[in-house]
Amino acid sequence: xxxxxxxxxxxxxxxxxxxxxxxxxxxxxxxxxxxxxxxxxxxxxxxxxxxxxxxxxxxxxxxxxxxxxxxxxxxxxxxxxxxxxxxxxxxxxxxxxxxxxxxxxxxxxxxxxxxxxxxxxxxxxxxxxxxxxxxxxxxxxxxxxxxxxxxxxxxxxxxxxxxxxxxxxxxxxxxxxxxxxxxxxxxxxxxxxxxxxxxxxxxxxxxxxxxxxxxxxxxxxxxxxxxxxxxxxxxxxxxxxxxxxxxxxxxxxxxxxxxxxxxxxxxxxxxxxxxxxxxxxxxxxxxxxxxxxxxxxxxxxxxxxxxxxxxxxxxxxxxxxxxxxxxxxxxxxxxxxxxxxxxxxxxxxxxxxxxxxxxxxxxxxxxxxxxxxxxxxxxxxxxxxxxxxxxxxxxxxxxxxxxxxxxxxxxxxxxxxxxxxxxxxxxxxxxxxxxxxxxxxxxxxxxxxxxxxxxxxxxxxxxxxxxxxxxxxxxxxxxxxxxxxxxxxxxxxxxxxxxxxxxxxxxxxxxxxxxxxxxxxxxxxxxxxxxxxxxxxxxxxxxxxxxxxxxxxxxxxxxxxxxxxxxxxxxxxxxxxxxxxxxxxxxxxxxxxxxxxxxxxxxxxxxxxxxxxxxxxxxxxxxxxxxxxxxxxxxxxxxxxxxxxxxxxxxxxxxxxxxxxxxxxxxxxxxxxxxxxxxxxxxxxxxxxxxxxxxxxxxxxxxxxxxxxxxxxxxxxxxxxxxxxxxxxxxxxxxxxxxxxx
Amino acid sequence: xxxxxxxxxxxxxxxxxxxxxxxxxxxxxxxxxxxxxxxxxxxxxxxxxxxxxxxxxxxxxxxxxxxxxxxxxxxxxxxxxxxxxxxxxxxxxxxxxxxxxxxxxxxxxxxxxxxxxxxxxxxxxxxxxxxxxxxxxxxxxxxxxxxxxxxxx
Ligand code: FES
Ligand code: FES
Numbered sequence: 055x056x057x058x059x060x061x062x063x064x065x066x067x068x069x070x071x072x073x074x075x076x077x078x079x080x081x082x083x084x085x086x087x088x089x090x091x092x093x094x095x096x097x098x099x100x101x102x103x104x105x106x107x108x109x110x111x112x113x114x115x116x117x118x119x120x121x122x123x124x125x126x127x128x129x130x131x132x133x134x135x136x137x138x139x140x141x142x143x144x145x146x147x148x149x150x151x152x153x154x155x156x157x158x159x160x161x162x163x164x165x166x167x168x169x170x171x172x173x174x175x176x177x178x179x180x181x182x183x184x185x186x187x188x189x190x191x192x193x194x195x196x197x198x199x200x201x202x203x204x205x206x207x208x209x210x211x212x213x214x215x216x217x218x219x220x221x222x223x224x225x226x227x228x229x230x231x232x233x234x235x236x237x238x239x240x241x242x243x244x245x246x247x248x249x250x251x252x253x254x255x256x257x258x259x260x261x262x263x264x265x266x267x268x269x270x271x272x273x274x275x276x277x278x279x280x281x282x283x284x285x286x287x288x289x290x291x292x293x294x295x296x297x298x299x300x301x302x303x304x305x306x307x308x309x310x311x312x313x314x315x316x317x318x319x320x321x322x323x324x325x326x327x328x329x330x331x332x333x334x335x336x337x338x339x340x341x342x343x344x345x346x347x348x349x350x351x352x353x354x355x356x357x358x359x360x361x362x363x364x365x366x367x368x369x370x371x372x373x374x375x376x377x378x379x380x381x382x383x384x385x386x387x388x389x390x391x392x393x394x395x396x397x398x399x400x401x402x403x404x405x406x407x408x409x410x411x412x413x414x415x416x417x418x419x420x421x422x423x424x425x426x427x428x429x430x431x432x433x434x435x436x437x438x439x440x441x442x443x444x445x446x447x448x449x450x451x452x453x454x455x456x457x458x459x460x461x462x463x464x465x466x467x468x469x470x471x472x473x474x475x476x477x478x479x480x481x482x483x484x485x486x487x488x489x490x491x492x493x494x495x496x497x498x499x500x501x502x503x504x505x506x507x508x509x510x511x512x513x514x515x516x517x518x519x520x521x522x523x524x525x526x527x528x529x530x531x532x533x534x535x536x537x538x539x540x541x542x543x544x545x546x547x548x549x550x551x552x553x554x555x556x557x558x559x560x561x562x563x564x565x566x567x568x569x570x571x572x573x574x575x576x577x578x579x580x581x582x583x584x585x586x587x588x589x590x591x592x593x594x595x596x597x598x599x600x601x602x603x604x605x606x607x608x609x610x611x612x613x614x615x616x617x618x619x620x621x622x623x624x625x626x627x628x629x630x631x632x633x634x635x636x637x638x639x640x641x642x643x644x645x646x647x648x649x650x651x652x653x654x655x656x657x658x659x660x661x662x663x664x665x666x667x668x669x670x671x672x673x674x675x676x677x678x679x680x681x682x683x684x685x686x687x688x689x690x691x692x693x694x695x696x697x698x699x700x701x702x703x704x705x706x707x708x709x710x711x712x713x714x715x716x717x718x719x720x721x722x723x724x725x726x727x728x729x730x731x732x733x734x735x736x737x738x739x740x741x742x743x744x745x746x747x748x749x750x751x752x753x754x755x756x757x758x759x760x761x762x763x764x765x766x767x768x769x770x771x772x773x774x775x776x777x778x779x780x781x782x783x784x785x786x787x788x789x790x791x792x793x794x795x796x
Numbered sequence: 797x798x799x800x801x802x803x804x805x806x807x808x809x810x811x812x813x814x815x816x817x818x819x820x821x822x823x824x825x826x827x828x829x830x831x832x833x834x835x836x837x838x839x840x841x842x843x844x845x846x847x848x849x850x851x852x853x854x855x856x857x858x859x860x861x862x863x864x865x866x867x868x869x870x871x872x873x874x875x876x877x878x879x880x881x882x883x884x885x886x887x888x889x890x891x892x893x894x895x896x897x898x899x900x901x902x903x904x905x906x907x908x909x910x911x912x913x914x915x916x917x918x919x920x921x922x923x924x925x926x927x928x929x930x931x932x933x934x935x936x937x938x939x940x941x942x943x944x945x946x947x948x949x
Binding site: 264282498693696698699734736737 | 797813814816817818821824825826828829830831832833834835836837838840841843870871872874878883886887890892893894895896897898899902921922924925926927928929930931932933934935936937938
């Protein structure tokens with residue numbers, strides 16, 4: 055086994071061990087922070103809680119390894135890939151590893167967030183060190199028993215060999231002794247070339263339960279005496295509840311109660327303006343019934359009176375955002391050189407504006423949450439990506455302590471950013487507190503789509519100056535509803551490649567709630583910039599890919615600490631995509647579009663192949679090349695990549711939530727179009743092989759897809775697309791009419 | 797409220813529900829068969845797909861009146877041990893991401909292959925077009941249906 059001497063931090067502070075009462079060893083560990091000084095894992099598994107540890111590893115005296123983690127699964131496969139990393143360094147066979155999702159008794163759980171596709175990136179070092187440290191303890195125990203040095207022992211798949219005598223001991227044989235040992239410092243990590251589990255294809259650990267319909271999701275959770283709540287919320291953003299008549303609803307079968315609620319959450323939001331964006335402003339009415347259907351039906355029978363405030367429409371937003379772009383009220387997020395001077399001296403200037411609508415998340419499992427509030431505790435169960443924050447807020451609105459909250463995470467029927475926000479969980483808590491019964495709040499699809507926390511509408515205006523055949527100036531302006539791009543984005547490509555470069559942002563405060571949506575900001579920005587590069591290449595009369603390569607070659611990432619992307623890795627990805635997509639060598643009926651993009655620490659290039667069928671451009675295939683460092687589980691990674699690409703194609707083709715007087719104009723999947731089987735292109739994926747630490751996968755393949763198809767559509771039809779969703783402009787998806795002469 | 801007898805996965809149960817209650821919610825809330833999922837409630841997503849006398853149907857759009865005397869099969873009853881060829885194929889291809897749509901996808905595919913054991917690419921696409929997968933596992937669904945057809949054939 056080769057050793058990597060670069061140990062960065064000691065595991066000693068981050069993990070603790072105990073012997074289990076029934077035999078075996080339990081290791082509690084934290085990923086990102088030291089354990090509190092006195093804590094120890096329990097000696098009895100029924101006492102597991104996650105106040106002091108992120109996760110536990112149990113090594114039984116038969117050698118079986120069980121990993122207990124409360125980390126939720128939203129479909130990114132981390133529930134499979136994170137244990138794979140531990141198992142690799144622990145050196146056990148994957149088939150001997152079991153994964154169990156634990157309960158979160160929150161307080162101490164940093165990065166307990168299944169968002170940002172970054173879980174693997176942040177856990178990589180800590181998970182490896184935890185596994186390696188546990189292994190070292192087992193080896194030390196075996197060495198002590200044999201009276202040899204630990205260095206005289208080797209390990210393979212849970213079996214320790216004394217190289218002097220060829221004697222062997224299984225982990226199970228020494229686990230009780232190991233649990234009594236000091237936690238060692240300075241353990242060695244494996245070199246990537248020695249990996250046996252990382253890099254192998256492993257199935258989703260929940261696959262059997264999923265394909266047989268086991269109750270895994272929040273919506274499936276039940277408890278004795280549980281009742282259901284359907285909530286009436288304002289039909290339009292900007293409306294507030296005045297009064298309601300529930301006489302008809304109360305007379306309906308199964309209805310237990312009808313209550314007004316929401317004041318507690320609003321009090322908290324007033325004290326903490328940061329939260330108001332996710333809460334809406336109105337109080338609400340909950341119908342409590344014995345079954346889901348009864349609650350949903352009776353809700354429809356409520357007579358509700360709403361008072362109008364500011365009711366906004368898409369038309370207003372369009373005008374406001376364009377005014378912002380035309381104006382001078384910007385916040386500058388990066389500025390190199392002097393763009394204005396460079397534009398003044400340029401030979402040619404290109405300026406384009408790109409526009410996008412609001413998008414709902416549309417997780418296939420609608421929002422829902424269970425709560426039971428008693429004198430002893432606040433019990434919460436459901437799909438949430440931010441358990442700690444949500445538990446704290448729950449305690450906050452009821453004036454209780456976080457220690458009283460007992461929050462269990464279920465598997466999630468999709469996240470895409472929506473389940474970062476705890477609004478639906480707080481509804482459950484507030485209702486449960488009032489009715490003193492265990493209750494589950496269930497959103498209908500309409501509730502889910504119309505009371506969302508949406509991807510905001512955004513417009514970009516990009517201007518570039520060309521002088522002597524070079525791009526000398528680049529100015530990106532963003533006008534967005536509610537909030538602007540986060541601080542890393544202005545340093546993404548082409549930052550560093552163009553001497554005079556500036557990113558300016560402006561926003562408009564709306565009462566429509568907005569938030570993170572898979573690959574925030576870049577989900578639209580990538581399309582805007584990459585469409586623009588194509589037009590720039592046309593104007594400069596250079597090859598579309600060559601323009602990108604020329605720019606990348608100018609970047610000195612070392613010279614600028616803000617630049618996190620690697621031009622070298624990006625160039626490799628671009629070249630690979632050119633090769634695999636057979637760029638430029640397609641038959642005459644295939645039109646291609648190219649994009650390379652960096653976000654979430656991952657470098658991606660995508661090539662879209664478009665054909666004309668029945669007079670209309672159709673996306674047939676996307677070639678996707680990804681550099682995400684070491685790939686822990688290629689089978690899961692491929693799924694993420696394919697899904698991200700098709701999601702990106704789908705939303706740029708069809709996704710749109712317009713508003714009229716505050717009211718969302720789509721309510722369900724009959725009026726909101728999601729991509730389906732026949733529209734889904736074939737995705738061909740290549741993952742670069744290297745030994746860089748793993749980076750995000752759930753998000754970075756989505757942003758480039760919209761740009762790749764827009765560029766291919768232009769090649770196929772002659773039409774440039776400046777607005778999403780593309781399918782809204784069917785005339786632009788048809789080839790331009792040839793001029794008929796004579 | 798009227799009492800209905802319904803036969804699900806070979807077992808007959810009687811339930812008291814209002815006449816407008818969709819089969820979906822009877823399965824989920826009354827019979828504890830939560831493998832059948834709610835996605836839209838209006839017949840648009842396919843998450844609630846079950847077999848009624850062998851035909852794939854949307855349980856959110858069926859009342860109990862409409863399934864009287866028919867035999868209903870849900871994902872829980874598709875096979876005894878999760879080893880229906882379609883389930884096996886789903887496992888082999890490792891189709892799911894979040895997994896929420898997959899029971900519906902599997903039920904649609906199983907009924908389809910029963911009727912068309914050797915489908916063309918086009919026929920697979922058409923058959924599966926009604927089932928939304930928000931995680932966009934469409935490439936894998938397609939491959940798994942092909943694989944299931946091979947395994948069954
Ligand atoms: S829930 Fe029945 S089709 Fe969507
Ligand atoms: S796997 Fe998530 S909706 Fe299909």
